[in-house]
Amino acid sequence: MELHEFITATLSEIQQGVQAAINNTIAKGVNGAINPVWGTTKDIGAKQIQNINFDVAVTVVEKTSGSVEGGIKVVGVRLGGSGSGATESTQVSRIQFSIPVIPPVTTIKNE
Numbered sequence: 001m002e003l004h005e006f007i008t009a010t011l012s013e014i015q016q017g018v019q020a021a022i023n024n025t026i027a028k029g030v031n032g033a034i035n036p037v038w039g040t041t042k043d044i045g046a047k048q049i050q051n052i053n054f055d056v057a058v059t060v061v062e063k064t065s066g067s068v069e070g071g072i073k074v075v076g077v078r079l080g081g082s083g084s085g086a087t088e089s090t091q092v093s094r095i096q097f098s099i100p101v102i103p104p105v106t107t108i109k110n111e
Contacts, residue, residue: 019104033106051098
């Protein structure tokens with residue numbers, strides 16, 4: 001998976017998950033609120049910004065028997081054994097960054 005695909009999927013899934021949780025609790029009449037904002041949607045602003053922190057391990061693998069592809073890939077780790085005649089060189093780097101977002105909110109009207 002390309003790094004940009006991982007970031008896109010992660011941010012989208014977080015936003016969708018928060019919205020689904022809000023909708024679910026409202027539909028079931030659960031007492032309480034997820035990510036509450038007092039007022040109206042016009043009151044949503046800088047105070048609601050939250051950072052989503054990423055700490056990604058990037059692995060570059062070069063094999064003498066195959067080709068090397070460019071780009072930054074996010075890969076899962078698989079444990080196990082298999083025979084291979086290829087020579088392999090692996091380099092692991094970490095990338096850390098934050099993305100500010102305003103997640104979906106539950107607006108609570110001031111009475």
